[in-house]
Amino acid sequence: MKISRLLIFSFLFVSCFLSAQTKEVLFTIDNHPYYNDEFVRVYNKNLDLVKDDSQKDLDKYLDLFLGYKLKVEKANKIGLQNGLNYQNELKSYRNQLSKNYVNDSKVTNELVKEAYDRMQQEVRASHILVLVDEGALPQDTLKAYNKVIEIKRRLDAGEDFITVAQQTSEDPSVKENNGDLGYFSAFRMVYPFENAAYNTKVGQVSKPFRTRFGYHIVKVVDKRVNRGEVTVAHIMIVKQNDTVQNEKAKTTIDDIYKKIQQGEAFESLAQQFSEDKSSAPKGGVLQRFGSGQLSSEEFENVAFELKEKDQISVPFQSQFGWHIVKLIEKHPVRSFDEMKFELEEKIRKDERSLLITNSLAKKLRDKYTIIKDAKIIAKIKAAVNDDFYSQTWVVPEKSKELNGDVLVINKDKKINAKLFLDFIAAKQKSNIKTKPIVRLVDELFEKFTEEQLIAYYNENLENEFPEFKNVMDEYRDGLLLFDLMEKEIWNRAKNDTIGLHNYFANNIKNYQWKKRYSADILSSTDKKIVEKAQKFLKKGKSLEYIREQLNKDGKVNIMSKSGMYEEDYDVLSQFENLSKGVTSIVSKDQYFFVVNITDEKPAGAKELSECKGKAISDYQQYLENNWVDELKSEFNIQVNQDVFAKVKSQLKN
Template identity: 80%
Template sequence: MKISRLLVFVFLITPYFLLAQTKEVLFSIDNNPYYTDEFVRVYKKNLDLVKDDSQKDLDKYLELFIGYKLKVEKANKLGLQNGNNYQNELKSYRNQLSKNYLNDSKVTNELIQEAYDRLQQEVRASHILVLVDEGASPADTLKAYQKITAIKKRLDAGEDFITVAQQTSEDPSVKENNGDLGYFSAFRMVYPFENAAYHTPVGQVSKPFRTRFGYHLVKVADKRANRGEVTVAHIMLLKQDENGPKEKAKSTIDAIYQKIQQGESFESLAQQFSEDKSSASKGGILQRFGSGQLSSEEFENVAFGLKERQQISAPFETQFGWHIVKLIEKHPVGSLSEMKSELEDKIKRDERSLLITNSLAKKLRSKYDVNKNLTLLSKVKSVVNDKFYNQTWEVPAKNNQLEGVVLTLNKVKKVNSKVFLDYISSSQKGNIKTKPISRLVDELFEKFTDEQVLAYYNDNLENEFPEFRYVMDEYRDGLLLFDLMEKEIWNRAKNDTLALNTYFQDNIKNYQWKKRLQADILSSTDLKIIEKAQKFLKKGKSLDYIKAELNKDGKVNIISKSGLYEIDADVLSQFNNLSKGVSSIVSKDNYYFVVHVIDEKPSGNKELSETKGRVISDYQQYLENHWVDELKKEFSIKVNQDVFLKVKNQLSK
């Protein structure tokens, strides 16, 4: 599901559920009616969400609503509702939305409690993996199981876990980590692996267990109280490539650390020098994280090792480069009430959600009228044989005795035996070993019935839950609108190069370079130091010379950076009438700055290639602003003013 689709129209935000009300035709487009109940529901849903007060005005809101429906009508007229991508996107979203209804609250709450209890601890574990696909043949599965069992016997006999892991584990990372996975907590591993890790005592090795990756053995090295999460800021200098000066990053990070020790602002230095572009503009602040969430255990340990807010680490090295870290805040594990919603969301996305759906199936069986055709089921059993176990059984050719309805739900949904026979055939990949074969068929039929019950429930969510129907109706329209805008607006703006160039030339005043300067910017917290630097610049001294003269006795008194800047970029906006040569001195945020302007580039028109992304965006907005006017000419619109007046009166109460 593309996130951009969610942003198509403000009507498609959080559902609002409305009491039943009289349904009348509010307006029509080419004789297709649109009713008051939908208009009122959508208006109320968005009343507190729209930022523009004009959109709360009912007359203007009606115009917006009609414009929206005009676009949907246009999409239907073009047949976009029949497109494969549209159908697949709608199906995908419905599948996602329906997960909120495939829930058993009792089992969910038990899983929430289990997850919360586990979150109190972090486990450090190593593992040995023998790979085997979920749908592997019985022979391959047995071979893998025998291999993991043999490995377990070696460990039980006292062999060293690391040595055995290096020799036998099929996890590619074993060469680098000896099977050590570091510390982790709930939701960091697949559920069966998590279960084994938390159920195995420290110092012991688990029994062999299977995940979707294969068979595992887990050795638990340690269990400790969960460190929670931490928010830090950092200054990072990337490692130099093999051809670069190896000591440059180290000497620079040491110089920055020295300036911090001298009392200079961590945030300002991060903005000026950190090479982590995603955090530098925010003073180096990173998103909060917990153990095992970053790719560097060294970084995590330094971050969690800081005790007091605002405490700053010494420079340290990771595989990514050199860092200085500042502690912003520690976030201990919250209370169960605080975390319940978050844990429930994680459970729904996790393997343990299968426990919930299986429980729901049992409840739905008691709710629905489930009728099994046992006579026909007996005939099905008679044609399934032991070839199933080696995955060579095939559904018999047309057989009148096997035809008929094998399962009926609520006297409405009738499931043909052919569907069950195909289900049996596809189940051969699951390596099910239940014997005798009649018992295996009974086992499969119970699973098949659960799936059919859940599918019937899922298919009827619109009938059982009005709010589900509302959301699906709105997304159905919204996805159509997205496809229409892609076709009529976005692609047109990108692909019609002649029209785009015409728009660009007509609006060239909006695409101008400001005056640009090739310049060196020098900064210091000491006015006397920056004055000396200014004098050196005026004498034509190089940056290396200036740093050598002014950064003495172990102190970093001055730092510089160079580049091509627009006249108002960065600190340059603080200067008046910058031109070639050495500037005056200005101060900002406890720093003093001087600039050496090496070259100037005058203001002027940008080339289309230099600003094409922005021009395309502006042209798309221009096309969209004029789109509804074109649609009003294409379609016939009739508004029932008497009904609209009733709606106004109703909503004003």
């Protein structure tokens, strides 16, 4: 579902620069106007995505854009915009997007510099955790705090950290790792935890500190120069639960290693034998990674211990299976200038962005006019009493004296006193101890004002930043379209079994097996070895017998795989007139092959169960193509050809 959504939104989101233009109505759908500036903007965005010049044809693109807007009109017509999930997701996206605009450059630059400096090191730390929710009651928070203070007292008295961690830590993983978190660098832990780890010296224990998970104590075990990142390729044979099968897996990885030592290509062996299906087709190459980014510390350590390009490890075991690793490239930590933009993006997504938000609030006080009603604030101070400290204070009901606008921002945002009273009531859970009450109310009013300033700023982002408005409008349409497509097309294609069977039957020519062979495929870099294997096959010897005879003295000379393959599969396409029995010998990519065909199946139609995924996808496309024609009949469409002619002229120039 997420992939489908991304495909829809790829129609929308690519940045571009547009020349100024007069805004005119390009077309209407049931009298709803759509303008030329939006069409030009979206067209320019997608220029880099199209694959040939025919897709740049403006008449065809107008039809595509019109079809897109027809679907959005249909979604609104049937009320999808009123759906709770839709509204929540749109709100969530806006909150995320707005974070990119809530920024203070000075604070951001300081955080970027701090993060880059920390990335020069990796810290190994252990921790003890006492769980307590962010919104926990004061008594629960106090209980957790007292517990962590007692733990710190024991550590200060000289007790062993691991022993204390095993006895007291509420981190579920402590039973397996004794609190050891391994090596990490900036952004790998929540920000307060990162601060404690980097600000504590090796061998020392931090003071207790709090994160959103609870109270922590950190012991820094080691600090080392950041190893950077590494790109490796690997061959993996998956670990088996059965002892006999696991021994077989160990034998297989050892045989592959011997073939590497004999000079055979790592990439070819990975493609043939690695059981990591995602990396095998790429010669075993994995995405680059740094310390703490994989779930296997054993794998990481072996990868980073390789020094020279193309160096290959001996076989080793992780919790996932047996591996052989080849070093492709080492990536040291990049320069500050190279990483600056990437770090800014990470900071916006990290909780340290709160520091930027707080700084913004101070600037907004200068940007906007703020009028507060001192009389109402004085009445509120009189209404709040010491019950606040015991969390028993309640907002007075229906008090006319407390009614009115306590705050006005920029002369157009009026904030009723009731909101501030509710804010005060909610803050009781924060266990604020400021006294006397009048001072506490003043303190809370400042926090309330900052929240309202940022809220006002957020509410007006569309007015302040045109690009923000464009992205939100487009996301809104895209989200509606996704929900509509799911309702009208995707779910229908999955659930309409009769329609799917009829479509499949009417298009059976598109779902055909080529001729298939049940085959044993044997390969070696030595032609003489393959010739011997060919003779054994002709005598009816088993694959196990052939391997025993030809793989001797610690050398793996022959490898095999078996299965049902179509006639153009890999090396099978090299043979002419395949039939039952043993083939001749062919060569491909420095390997020699011989094949034993044990059975063959003629070309013919597939069963629906054999290609259901593709059939559903094709049926969805069929439904969508016909659906657009239906929408054109359902809605009244008027295209302003004069405006479209101007658009053509503008884009050609």
